[in-house]
Every structure is written in C-alpha cells, then in structure tokens.
Amino acid sequence: MNVLSIQSHVAYGHVGNASAVFPMQRLGVEVWAVHTVQFSNHTGYGAWRGRVFDGPAIEELVEGIAERGVLPTCDGVLSGYMGSADIGTAILRAVARVRAANPAALYCCDPVIGDVGRGVFVRPGIPEFMRDHAVPAADLITPNQFELDYLSGIEIRTLADAKAAVAAVQASGPKVVLVTSLHTEETPDDSIDMLAGEGGRFWRLRTPRLSLSVNGAGDATAALFLVHYARSRSAGEALGAAAASVFGLLRRTAEAGAREILTVAAQDEFVAPSRTFPVEAV
Numbered sequence: 001m002n003v004l005s006i007q008s009h010v011a012y013g014h015v016g017n018a019s020a021v022f023p024m025q026r027l028g029v030e031v032w033a034v035h036t037v038q039f040s041n042h043t044g045y046g047a048w049r050g051r052v053f054d055g056p057a058i059e060e061l062v063e064g065i066a067e068r069g070v071l072p073t074c075d076g077v078l079s080g081y082m083g084s085a086d087i088g089t090a091i092l093r094a095v096a097r098v099r100a101a102n103p104a105a106l107y108c109c110d111p112v113i114g115d116v117g118r119g120v121f122v123r124p125g126i127p128e129f130m131r132d133h134a135v136p137a138a139d140l141i142t143p144n145q146f147e148l149d150y151l152s153g154i155e156i157r158t159l160a161d162a163k164a165a166v167a168a169v170q171a172s173g174p175k176v177v178l179v180t181s182l183h184t185e186e187t188p189d190d191s192i193d194m195l196a197g198e199g200g201r202f203w204r205l206r207t208p209r210l211s212l213s214v215n216g217a218g219d220a221t222a223a224l225f226l227v228h229y230a231r232s233r234s235a236g237e238a239l240g241a242a243a244a245s246v247f248g249l250l251r252r253t254a255e256a257g258a259r260e261i262l263t264v265a266a267q268d269e270f271v272a273p274s275r276t277f278p279v280e281a282v
C-alpha cells in the first residue's frame with residue numbers, strides 16, 4: 001500500500017508527518033511524505049521557528065512524483081495541518097491527480113482547525129477552506145469534537161447531537177467520519193469516546209481518559225484509521241484498531257511523563273496493541 005501524506009512536519013517532536021509517517025511505515029505502508037510547513041516544533045509550545053511552504057512548492061513535489069509514473073499505484077492521500085488556503089488548493093489538486101490515475105484511491109482529510117481547550121489554532125481562512133472545499137472532497141474525515149461542531153454548525157452535547165453532526169457533514173461529501181476526543185453527556189468523566197459513522201451506521205469506542213495533554217495524537221489517529229480502513233473497508237474495524245494503537249501510545253507517553261508522544265519508543269503498539277476495547281454499535 002502507498003500513501004501520499006501531505007501535512008506539517010516538525011524537526012523536534014511528533015505532530016503532522018512527524019507523527020503520522022512512522023506508524024504507517026510500521027504497518028508496512030510506503031509513505032510519500034510532502035510537508036506543508038517545516039517548523040522546529042509544534043505550535044502548542046507557543047513559540048516555534050520555521051517556514052510555511054506555499055501551493056507551488058507542494059505542486060512541484062507532486063509533479064515530480066507524477067513524473068516517476070507512480071500515481072496509479074497510490075492507494076490513498078492523507079492531509080492534515082495545511083498552513084494556508086493556497087496549500088489547501090494544491091492538496092486538492094493532488095487528490096484530483098491521484099484519483100484520475102487511480103479512481104479507487106481514498107482521500108482522508110484530517111480537518112485540523114483547533115480543539116476544545118485552545119480554540120482555533122490555524123490561520124484565518126483555513127476553517128472555511130476545510131468546511132467548504134477539503135471536507136466535501138474527502139472520502140474519510142477525522143475531526144475532533146471542536147472541529148465537528150464547526151463543520152456541522154451543531155453544538156454537540158449528546159450522542160444524538162454527535163450522530164446528527166456526523167450525518168450533516170456526510171451530506172456534504174465524506175462517506176466515513178471518525179470523531180476523536182468526543183465527550184458527550186453520556187461519557188463518564190474518566191473516559192474519552194471515539195465515534196465512527198458510515199452508511200447510516202455508528203460505532204462508539206470508549207477508553208479511559210489519561211492524565212496528559214499532548215499534540216500529534218490526532219495526526220497518528222488519522223493515519224492509522226486510513227490504513228486500517230483501506231485494508232478492512234470497515235469503519236468499525238478501523239476504529240477498533242486505530243483506537244487501540246493510539247491508546248497504547250498515549251498510555252506509554254503518560255507513564256513516561258513525556259511532553260511529546262512516544263512515537264518511536266512505543267512503536268510496537270502500532271502493530272500489536274497491548275490492550276483493545278469493545279466497538280459498540282450505537
């Protein structure tokens with residue numbers, strides 16, 4: 001399996017491609033990594049250095065890959081943190097080129113906009129670009145609860161609200177939705193839910209809430225979900241596999257008290273998660 005992964009990169013730590021690429025490789029996937037930004041570290045530190053690339057820079061790399069004649073062998077495109085709307089347009093052009101070469105390829109868009117604690121952390125114009133262009137073009141999306149609220153225009157309080165919000169975004173295009181870090185009125189305080197929706201069916205998975213707050217977990221989640229979905233063609237199965245790996249990764253990170261997720265030290269969790277959780281039809 002070959003995945004074109006177009007997202008941010010950091011030199012130090014693990015968000016964006018620095019979180020997503022290695023788990024996919026560990027699962028035997030060839031990853032063609034194109035970086036939308038190259039920063040010293042993730043923006044959660046409040047300070048960072050580095051550059052945001054631009055649309056032409058992304059298109060140039062995709063053109064070079066196309067010149068190798070390999071686009072027909074591309075099974076999926078994964079996008080995340082975009083940097084600018086101009087980069088977003090280049091990503092959607094790449095998706096169109098891949099689909100023209102391989103109509104079966106899947107586009108998984110992680111609509112990185114913000115989260116509940118921090119609010120919006122991307123540049124102006126990106127939230128609208130995600131909602132109006134990227135999400136409608138995707139086959140799979142992996143918003144967190146904050147992002148799903150924004151994309152659907154529904155303020156999610158209950159599981160029923162979450163299902164309605166998933167259905168609302170599905171109506172705009174994506175067949176499969178994975179909601180991460182979901183906390184509804186039905187979620188116990190010591191727990192965290194994920195909800196997957198496909199074809200009018202929904203699956204929920206609940207794990208303990210770990211006492212840590214890290215960046216990059218969502219990027220690894222989207223990558224793992226895409227790979228497992230591409231292999232199983234089942235949102236429920238992909239949910240179970242991705243969530244177990246991410247939980248194992250974060251449990252190890254919490255135990256170590258690390259500021260960055262332990263993508264390398266906890267790599268066995270991507271292949272053989274130490275703990276699995278029931279996937280419940282809801």
Ligand SMILES: Nc1ncnc2c1ncn2[C@@H]1O[C@H](COP(=O)(O)OP(=O)(O)O)[C@@H](O)[C@H]1O
Nearest residue numbers: 115144180181194208209210212217218221246
């Ligand atoms: N404190 C936590 N305890 C347990 N699992 C967590 C925790 N934080 C994140 N996760 C897991 O990682 C997944 C993705 O992280 P999330 O924070 O939702 O992504 P993002 O960084 O995109 O907002 C969540 O759905 C959850 O399964």
Ligand SMILES: Cc1ncc(COP(=O)(O)O)c(C=O)c1O
Nearest residue numbers: 008042043081215216217218219
């Ligand atoms: C450069 C960059 N990419 C991606 C992300 C997304 O990380 P997360 O998986 O926590 O949403 C962040 C968040 O801080 C970031 O700074």
Ligand SMILES: [Mg+2]
Nearest residue numbers: 112144218219
């Ligand atoms: Mg995210």
